[in-house]
Amino acid sequence: QVQLVESGGGLVQAGGSLRLSCSASGRTFSTYAMAWFRQAPGKGREFVAAIAWRSGGSYYANSVKGRFTISRDNAKNTVYLQMNSLKPEDTAVYYCALDPSVRRLQTDLEADYWGQGTQVTVSS
Numbered sequence: 001q002v003q004l005v006e007s008g009g010g011l012v013q014a015g016g017s018l019r020l021s022c023s024a025s026g027r028t029f030s031t032y033a034m035a036w037f038r039q040a041p042g043k044g045r046e047f048v049a050a051i052a053w054r055s056g057g058s059y060y061a062n063s064v065k066g067r068f069t070i071s072r073d074n075a076k077n078t079v080y081l082q083m084n085s086l087k088p089e090d091t092a093v094y095y096c097a098l099d100p101s102v103r104r105l106q107t108d109l110e111a112d113y114w115g116q117g118t119q120v121t122v123s124s
Helices: 102-108
Strands: 001-005 010-013 016-026 032-037 047-051 058-060 068-074 078-083 092-099 118-123
Touching: 001 092, 016 032, 016 092, 016 118, 032 078, 032 102, 047 068, 047 078, 047 102, 068 118, 092 102
Parallel strands: 010 118
Antiparallel strands: 001 016, 016 078, 032 047, 032 092, 047 058, 068 078, 092 118
16 A cells, blocks of 8 residues: 655745655555645645656746755655745645656646645745
């Protein structure tokens, strides 16, 4: 059974930084991609970033490009989202997700597996 566990959320002032972690267990992930999504109150799910587990190729939403960096540690089965220059509009619950298809993650906003979410709040 696949499990995804996020950590690292919290409250930060605008301009600050946070690093989210997503630890995966339950299977091998070499053919998968992992992504971060977010959902703000009253808004729909938004793709943030994705990384292909094997190649390390990364993909970003325009709204976070240049500020957020997604990375992975294969030995720890963990994916990170380094968030810099945070803005109040980045406030949301952030979810990690796992799926074989980057396209499904990035375009369809769907995934086979989801974490429970971690709250990120950016104050102005």
